[in-house]
Amino acid sequence: MDGGSLRSVAFRDEFRRLGLRPVWIGSCRSDVAGHSSLPGPRRKVVALLRTFWGRSNYVRERLASQRWRRAVQTVAKAVDASTVVWGNYYWSYTEWVLAGGSPTARIYLDTHNAEREWFENIARGTRNPLTRLVCRISIAHAERTLRSLPATVTLVHVSARDEAYYRALAPQCGHRIVLNGCRLRPLAIGVRPPGRPRLYFLGSLSVQMNYDALQNFAMSFWPTLRDICDFTVFGSNPSAAVRRLCQHHDWPLLANLPDGELDPSIANQDALVMPFGYSAGSKLKLVDALGRGKQVLATPAAMRELSQPPSTVLVGETGEDWRRMVAMMRLEDPGAARLSHAYAEQFSWANVIAAFVREESALHVQALHL
Numbered sequence: 001m002d003g004g005s006l007r008s009v010a011f012r013d014e015f016r017r018l019g020l021r022p023v024w025i026g027s028c029r030s031d032v033a034g035h036s037s038l039p040g041p042r043r044k045v046v047a048l049l050r051t052f053w054g055r056s057n058y059v060r061e062r063l064a065s066q067r068w069r070r071a072v073q074t075v076a077k078a079v080d081a082s083t084v085v086w087g088n089y090y091w092s093y094t095e096w097v098l099a100g101g102s103p104t105a106r107i108y109l110d111t112h113n114a115e116r117e118w119f120e121n122i123a124r125g126t127r128n129p130l131t132r133l134v135c136r137i138s139i140a141h142a143e144r145t146l147r148s149l150p151a152t153v154t155l156v157h158v159s160a161r162d163e164a165y166y167r168a169l170a171p172q173c174g175h176r177i178v179l180n181g182c183r184l185r186p187l188a189i190g191v192r193p194p195g196r197p198r199l200y201f202l203g204s205l206s207v208q209m210n211y212d213a214l215q216n217f218a219m220s221f222w223p224t225l226r227d228i229c230d231f232t233v234f235g236s237n238p239s240a241a242v243r244r245l246c247q248h249h250d251w252p253l254l255a256n257l258p259d260g261e262l263d264p265s266i267a268n269q270d271a272l273v274m275p276f277g278y279s280a281g282s283k284l285k286l287v288d289a290l291g292r293g294k295q296v297l298a299t300p301a302a303m304r305e306l307s308q309p310p311s312t313v314l315v316g317e318t319g320e321d322w323r324r325m326v327a328m329m330r331l332e333d334p335g336a337a338r339l340s341h342a343y344a345e346q347f348s349w350a351n352v353i354a355a356f357v358r359e360e361s362a363l364h365v366q367a368l369h370l
Contacts, residue, residue: 007158011110014349017350023079025075041063042065058137069099073100076102082105083105084108085106086107086108087108093149107153108154109149110156110178111156113158114165115139116142121209143169151172151174155173155176156178157176157177158178158180176359179347180347182287184341184348189338192270197228198271199229199232199297199326200272201213201233205235205242206236212276213276214245214275216277217273223319224323228323231251233246233253234257234262234265235255270329276302291340291344293341295336296312297322312330
């Protein structure tokens with residue numbers, strides 16, 4: 001599951017735990033209210049062509065299938081204007097109105113990433129001229145749509161940096177910051193199995209950002225680490241390019257593991273690597289690793305979204321930096337795991353979302369309707 005989906009599921013689950021039931025307009029991979037068995041996304045090439053011809057947004061064209069839209073229509077007809085709506089993307093408002101939903105409903109839209117930065121990073125990482133054009137079209141669609149949102153919409157952001165971007169485009173809207181959180185695992189500290197330091201990467205392996213990070217790791221860091229470390233790639237839905245990269249470097253690739261297998265597999269690893277050349281979406285990976293009690297090796301770009309990390313997060317820019325960082329890792333020290341875990345507690349989804357709900361009167365009003 002990608003970072004955006006993890007965040008969406010965390011919001012949905014915590015809202016339910018707190019007794020809140022806003023109408024949920026998720027992606028095809030999550031809920032539209034009670035419609036949880038929706039189809040997967042459109043093929044990438046289809047989404048590219050639909051974005052080009054319709055001057056739309058690539059993510060919207062990939063996720064908002066006709067069946068998804070019919071599910072939104074069913075929900076929109078069943079609720080009144082006093083209902084609170086939660087959308088997982090900025091374009092959820094447009095889909096809600098097109099489906100016949102009340103344009104004056106109280107709507108929250110979770111923005112996930114700064115649209116311009118996200119698409120510009122993809123454009124820089126490809127040589128495909130159609131992909132670059134689609135990125136420009138997607139940015140234009142996003143910023144045009146954001147400027148037209150009504151004042152009844154509140155945009156929810158993952159960082160102050162993202163908030164500044166969206167506030168400049170949509171000053172008429174409400175803006176809230178809800179930092180990315182993590183699911184804390186019980187911290188089981190035992191004797192570390194002998195062997196070389198074990199590094200790992202975890203992410204959605206069909207996403208360009210994660211492929212770029214792995215490619216950067218292969219080029220910039222692995223040549224200085226391969227003789228002193230082991231490295232394993234975990235994640236979902238690996239692209240053909242990711243499979244080729246792992247095969248070329250003899251990296252074990254453990255894909256699509258259920259949580260019952262993923263969690264114990266990562267428990268045997270020592271440190272997450274975050275070899276990102278840009279920062280979009282990296283914080284979710286970092287707090288997830290800390291919530292597992294892990295240490296982290298990161299580039300400066302990966303740390304732009306998190307200030308004052310614990311000493312178990314080591315930051316360096318070159319391969320030689322990372323080699324020194326590996327030597328600094330506290331492999332036999334159970335205090336390192338406790339330090340990471342304690343730091344992550346402030347970012348647990350339960351704490352992060354509960355604080356947001358306490359401040360949002362509209363969500364409390366919705367709870368009274370139940």
